[in-house]
Amino acid sequence: MALKDDVVAALRQVADPSGDRDIATTGRAAGLVVKDDGIVGLVLSVDGLDRVAAERLQAAVEVAVNRVAGVNAARIILTADRGAAPTPGAQPVAPTVAGIRKLIAVASGKGGVGKSTVAANLAVALARAGYAVGLLDADIYGPSVPTLMGIEGRARLEGNRLQPAVAHGIKALSMGMMTDPKKAIVWRGPMASSALVQMVEQADWGVLDVLVIDMPPGTGDVQLTLAQKLKPDGAVIVSTPQDLALIDARRAVSMFNEVGVRVLGIIENMSGYLCPHCGEASDPFGHGGAEAEATTMGVPFLGRVPLDIALRTASDAGQPGTGKQAEVFAEIARGVAVTVGL
Numbered sequence: 637m638a639l640k641d642d643v644v645a646a647l648r649q650v651a652d653p654s655g656d657r658d659i660a661t662t663g664r665a666a667g668l669v670v671k672d673d674g675i676v677g678l679v680l681s682v683d684g685l686d687r688v689a690a691e692r693l694q695a696a697v698e699v700a701v702n703r704v705a706g707v708n709a710a711r712i713i714l715t716a717d718r719g720a721a722p723t724p725g726a727q728p729v730a731p732t733v734a735g736i737r738k739l740i741a742v743a744s745g746k747g748g749v750g751k752s753t754v755a756a757n758l759a760v761a762l763a764r765a766g767y768a769v770g771l772l773d774a775d776i777y778g779p780s781v782p783t784l785m786g787i788e789g790r791a792r793l794e795g796n797r798l799q800p801a802v803a804h805g806i807k808a809l810s811m812g813m814m815t816d817p818k819k820a821i822v823w824r825g826p827m828a829s830s831a832l833v834q835m836v837e838q839a840d841w842g843v844l845d846v847l848v849i850d851m852p853p854g855t856g857d858v859q860l861t862l863a864q865k866l867k868p869d870g871a872v873i874v875s876t877p878q879d880l881a882l883i884d885a886r887r888a889v890s891m892f893n894e895v896g897v898r899v900l901g902i903i904e905n906m907s908g909y910l911c912p913h914c915g916e917a918s919d920p921f922g923h924g925g926a927e928a929e930a931t932t933m934g935v936p937f938l939g940r941v942p943l944d945i946a947l948r949t950a951s952d953a954g955q956p957g958t959g960k961q962a963e964v965f966a967e968i969a970r971g972v973a974v975t976v977g978l
């Protein structure tokens with residue numbers, strides 16, 4: 637039963653909040669059941685933990701178990717004989733964005749530069765680095781997180797709280813999970829932005845180290861309202877290297893500056909192309925433009941993501957990038973984590 641061993645090994649990586657041992661050793665995680673279809677069930681005792689600590693532990697366990705290859709879903713039952721157990725539907729600790737340490741907006745001035753791909757892979761890379769991560773697809777007109785993360789079906793409501801889906805070790809929520817994917821959404825700006833603010837503040841994210849928000853492309857009213865209402869701790873701007881995209885990236889940087897949101901830096905996507913057949917390196921969109929632009933604007937440069945067909949095929953298949961691509965995103969995630977103070 638190799639999968640069970642792997643899950644136990646993952647639980648051994650989660651520290652017990654009451655001391656320096658892990659939750660498998662202390663028995664805080666118990667009753668482990670691993671089914672053939674990759675469904676994992678366990679009982680997590682939250683004795684002696686307050687609500688925040690309990691939710692944080694639950695999130696850590698969810699992330700650890702879901703990250704094990706072969707696990708399709710984790711069902712974690714919380715129990716407490718004494719102490720404050722989390723009560724479903726209880727008031728959040730703080731009135732807004734309770735339990736989310738950092739909000740990071742991933743934005744671009746221009747559409748189609750790979751913002752959603754970068755946001756999703758950055759979220760997965762942060763989770764692999766050990767953070768509890770959520771991903772909100774704020775692109776109401778062209779939601780792509782369900783496709784990128786391989787999420788099917790609609791979001792569940794429990795009580796009156798939306799439940800994010802769990803995929804690739806992160807929690808994810810998208811407008812694409814609220815509506816019929818084949819139908820166009822005809823919401824106007826104000827409705828759209830208030831729905832998104834609600835998805836951040838009222839969905840059942842549990843305790844997150846970071847919520848990554850895949851912003852809609854552009855710098856219009858919806859983007860501006862979102863930036864003002866959500867007050868993210870930082871914004872990451874994605875641009876391709878060519879001048880046209882950079883002009884829009886500049887616009888995005890000034891929009892965030894105007895509303896007092898710190899720009900954490902710029903990522904250059906589709907930067908250079910390595911031919912999978914002949915190995916020749918070429919630059920369809922040039923490269924280095926975003927780095928130079930970052931220097932001009934006085935914002936950090938967070939790294940470049942090469943144009944790579946493997947990333948496109950993985951994305952279309954609902955998978956994060958692997959191999960070299962995963963390394964690239966791990967490096968970018970390290971930079972983002974340090975810059976935002978995770």
Ligand SMILES: Nc1ncnc2c1ncn2[C@@H]1O[C@H](COP(=O)(O)OP(=O)(O)OP(=O)(O)O)[C@@H](O)[C@H]1O
Pocket residue numbers: 744746747748749750751752753754775778780852853905906907941942943944945947948949951952
């Ligand atoms: N580095 C890359 N290498 C190869 N393909 C990429 C790369 N980055 C993005 N793509 C592909 O480019 C297309 C557009 O990417 P994506 O949907 O992430 O862009 P976007 O900026 O979010 O677009 P939109 O403005 O429509 O929201 C997708 O098919 C994606 O798989």
Ligand SMILES: [Mg+2]
Pocket residue numbers: 751752753775778780
């Ligand atoms: Mg997108």
